[in-house]
Amino acid sequence: MTQERQAGRHVPLRDPRDVMRLARLGALHQSRLSFMRILTRRMARENWRFNRTAFEINTQGVGHAVYTAHTPTRSYSLVAFAHDLPPEQRSDRVIATAWDATFTLFDGVPTADDITRLSQNVPLQEAGRVSQTELSVSRANRSVRLWEHVVASLAAGDQPDMARIKAVGYLMRTTAVYGSGKLGAADREMIADRPEFNPPFQVEMLSVFLTRAFVRDLVQHMANTRGGDQTATLDGNISRHMGIGNSTGLGMAPFLLNHPVLFNNWVAAREEALARVRAIKAARDGEITLFEQMLDRSALSAQQWHSDHPIQIKKLAQLRADLDSTDLRAPDPWDTLYLWAEANLSLEGQECLASLLLEPYGALVDELSEHMAADNTPTFRIAGAMTLGALRGILETDYGWALNTDWSAPENRARAWYVSEEKLEPRLGDRFKEAIEDYEQPLAPGRDAATLFAAIAHWPDDTPVAEFLLRHPEHRHILRRAQIVNRAPYAEIRDNTIAETVLPIDMLRCKLAFFGASHFDPRSDRWVRICMYGGAPFPEDLCPDTADTWVYPQLEDDT
Amino acid sequence: MTFSLNEIEAMSKRAARGAGLPWGLCEEAAKGTRWLASFGLPGPALLADLLELNDRLPPVDLSPISLSGDWRAPAGRLSPLIAGSAMSDSAMRMDQGDTITMVNVSFPLLVVPFASGAALRLQGAVTVEWGDVHLTTDGLNLCIQGPDAALNAAHANSLRCFASAGMTAPKAPVVRGTLDSDVAARLNAFAHRTYAPATEQSRLLGAGAGLSDND
Numbered sequence: 001m002t003q004e005r006q007a008g009r010h011v012p013l014r015d016p017r018d019v020m021r022l023a024r025l026g027a028l029h030q031s032r033l034s035f036m037r038i039l040t041r042r043m044a045r046e047n048w049r050f051n052r053t054a055f056e057i058n059t060q061g062v063g064h065a066v067y068t069a070h071t072p073t074r075s076y077s078l079v080a081f082a083h084d085l086p087p088e089q090r091s092d093r094v095i096a097t098a099w100d101a102t103f104t105l106f107d108g109v110p111t112a113d114d115i116t117r118l119s120q121n122v123p124l125q126e127a128g129r130v131s132q133t134e135l136s137v138s139r140a141n142r143s144v145r146l147w148e149h150v151v152a153s154l155a156a157g158d159q160p161d162m163a164r165i166k167a168v169g170y171l172m173r174t175t176a177v178y179g180s181g182k183l184g185a186a187d188r189e190m191i192a193d194r195p196e197f198n199p200p201f202q203v204e205m206l207s208v209f210l211t212r213a214f215v216r217d218l219v220q221h222m223a224n225t226r227g228g229d230q231t232a233t234l235d236g237n238i239s240r241h242m243g244i245g246n247s248t249g250l251g252m253a254p255f256l257l258n259h260p261v262l263f264n265n266w267v268a269a270r271e272e273a274l275a276r277v278r279a280i281k282a283a284r285d286g287e288i289t290l291f292e293q294m295l296d297r298s299a300l301s302a303q304q305w306h307s308d309h310p311i312q313i314k315k316l317a318q319l320r321a322d323l324d325s326t327d328l329r330a331p332d333p334w335d336t337l338y339l340w341a342e343a344n345l346s347l348e349g350q351e352c353l354a355s356l357l358l359e360p361y362g363a364l365v366d367e368l369s370e371h372m373a374a375d376n377t378p379t380f381r382i383a384g385a386m387t388l389g390a391l392r393g394i395l396e397t398d399y400g401w402a403l404n405t406d407w408s409a410p411e412n413r414a415r416a417w418y419v420s421e422e423k424l425e426p427r428l429g430d431r432f433k434e435a436i437e438d439y440e441q442p443l444a445p446g447r448d449a450a451t452l453f454a455a456i457a458h459w460p461d462d463t464p465v466a467e468f469l470l471r472h473p474e475h476r477h478i479l480r481r482a483q484i485v486n487r488a489p490y491a492e493i494r495d496n497t498i499a500e501t502v503l504p505i506d507m508l509r510c511k512l513a514f515f516g517a518s519h520f521d522p523r524s525d526r527w528v529r530i531c532m533y534g535g536a537p538f539p540e541d542l543c544p545d546t547a548d549t550w551v552y553p554q555l556e557d558d559t
Numbered sequence: 560m561t562f563s564l565n566e567i568e569a570m571s572k573r574a575a576r577g578a579g580l581p582w583g584l585c586e587e588a589a590k591g592t593r594w595l596a597s598f599g600l601p602g603p604a605l606l607a608d609l610l611e612l613n614d615r616l617p618p619v620d621l622s623p624i625s626l627s628g629d630w631r632a633p634a635g636r637l638s639p640l641i642a643g644s645a646m647s648d649s650a651m652r653m654d655q656g657d658t659i660t661m662v663n664v665s666f667p668l669l670v671v672p673f674a675s676g677a678a679l680r681l682q683g684a685v686t687v688e689w690g691d692v693h694l695t696t697d698g699l700n701l702c703i704q705g706p707d708a709a710l711n712a713a714h715a716n717s718l719r720c721f722a723s724a725g726m727t728a729p730k731a732p733v734v735r736g737t738l739d740s741d742v743a744a745r746l747n748a749f750a751h752r753t754y755a756p757a758t759e760q761s762r763l764l765g766a767g768a769g770l771s772d773n774d
Contacts, residue, residue, distance in 0.1 A: 181564060380590060384645075469583075469645070475583070
């Protein structure tokens with residue numbers, strides 16, 4: 001049906017030189033192609049079953065629980081360990097060594113021996129060791145603000161205060177969710193051929209989905225312990241608003257640079273989806289109605305978005321103004337609306353709209369989720385027969401911004417990415433004030449491309465790059481990237497990642513928006529808190545009706 | 560002890576960097592080591608040997624002087640990472656029937672992952688042989704012929720790479736690696752050189768903390 005309405009129209013994909021700027025990436029919003037929504041749609045469509053097979057937690061809140069998800073063909077179990085954490089040890093920082101709760105997603109249903117083995121390792125996180133039957137390792141800390149309020153309210157026979165719940169959004173926040181072979185867990189290749197894990201980060205998203213059910217049960221358990229018979233049962237309409245928080249620091253920022261093909265595929269899928277919707281000639285009444293509903297609900301979401309960080313408060317004000325000034329009665333279809341947005345809205349508003357435009361068109365765009373994974377093997381090898389003339393052309397086209405940047409100016413290379421000795425985590429330092437340059441990670445492709453461009457300036461056009469690399473192996477890294485970008489135009493951030501003005505939260509926000517996170521709350525320019533699965537159904541409530549647009553608050557919730 | 564292939568790759572990349580290799584070659588070392596480990600071959604151990612042999616030496620000393628004729632290094636021995644990369648980069652020459660010959664190459668098994676890259680580019684099988692050892696890969700699977708001692712040799716006087724007809728008795732990769740703890744320790748010793756010593760300043764500024772996170 002939609003194919004017919006597309007006939008004759010072609011809307012090109014947005015130019016990577018615009019899309020891949022940090023300011024725009026830092027304004028991305030979740031969409032139908034976000035990883036959480038891809039998962040909840042699949043779980044509902046395939047009628048996954050869920051059960052809690054263990055909840056052995058004592059009155060101090062210490063013990064373990066197991067939550068199993070059954071797909072039509074397999075089972076996956078979240079094994080959760082609850083701990084009694086002294087307040088002084090509670091830290092979101094990656095250098096923490098103890099947490100309120102620790103988790104692993106087990107491939108199958110664990111035996112008692114598995115639980116014993118995991119209990120000796122998972123609570124230690126980085127200091128422990130898991131095996132190929134574990135698909136992820138994660139940990140979470142309580143929101144001290146909310147946890148005690150909820151336990152005390154329920155124990156007294158009352159429901160917690162909805163305003164306080166909405167202000168925080170979660171009872172626990174994860175401080176790391178590791179997958180893909182970290183700490184000895186299964187490599188992605190072991191599970192990538194399972195359809196449920198084809199789209200990116202589905203293991204991690206499933207782990208968090210089940211973690212949310214565990215946290216709800218744990219808070220009820222602690223309230224029951226304290227309040228006895230008079231304890232109230234947490235109202236489902238309240239618990240639905242509780243997501244799982246996530247506190248993310250710099251460790252995540254280099255991911256987008258270190259996985260260029262994967263990043264390209266995420267962005268390309270969303271861009272293709274947007275182009276398909278913009279190409280639709282005429283919108284049906286039902287589609288317009290659905291769009292308007294999601295727009296209203298999105299506006300409500302923006303109002304509920306609490307952030308103390310000044311940069312975010314400014315963005316929020318823009319988004320609110322943008323949504324208020326949108327002409328919902330626009331007679332022309334989506335391309336017109338999008339082009340109006342491009343001319344009139346902030347980046348925040350443009351990207352919010354780009355995501356909203358996809359909402360009525362699941363049948364047209366959801367299949368793109370099958371193309372967001374990446375096999376790096378074909379693009380890793382350098383095409384040595386490419387000539388330096390062709391390479392020069394790629395650099396001019398795809399790194400033009402970098403060739404026009406003065407890399408001798410201190411402000412343009414003020415930062416350096418490095419790995420710290422403690423905890424081996426990426427950090428961003430001041431190149432001219434800290435002794436870190438010798439340890440710099442290759443996370444400045446713009447600078448490196450400009451250096452390569454200068455290095456080949458005096459070489460003949462017809463020399464193969466293989467010959468050049470024999471003399472100059474120091475350019476092998478960026479030359480590979482340039483060849484990748486030539487095939488995958490959204491692979492590269494087209495902005496300066498070491499400028500004095502770089503905001504790592506732009507990279508964090510971009511990645512987290514693809515996860516499907518909302519309510520970004522930057523705590524600094526390099527550390528952000530978000531909420532995952534806020535408003536989502538719990539496992540027992542998951543069905544096709546509840547599985548998709550949960551990310552937008554219900555209008556009747558505006559109380 | 561078993562490791563995920565991702566762990567082996569990450570450890571190898573950092574180790575290669577710690578031994579002074581440029582990032583692009585570190586990436587090659589990491590992918591190659593991972594690839595060998597996925598076939599149960601001692602890629603990580605040989606990488607540790609190689610990094611100790613060539614620790615912080617200039618890559619150009621261990622590179623082919625020219626891509627014409629037999630490949631020889633100015634310093635007398637070729638690095639399998641550098642010569643292997645050059646072989647992968649020159650894959651199209653093998654498509655035209657050329658044999659690439661490397662003279663005096665260290666740890667020849669480390670050349671083989673580059674044949675897998677070349678095979679993927681050529682969409683055909685590529686053979687690497689030295690002494691009694693013949694290995695053929697189509698990029699995904701591997702046929703291994705030859706005694707272990709020769710396979711894991713520290714040196715090959717002459718190594719040949721060429722496009723070949725096909726695969727006999729191919730072995731598929733497994734998605735898990737094993738690593739002796741001493742090999743891991745040797746690689747981690749190199750990797751450790753890439754970590755900036757923590758200072759209180761970097762601890763606070765670098766990770767962006769400073770606000771209370773216990774709320």
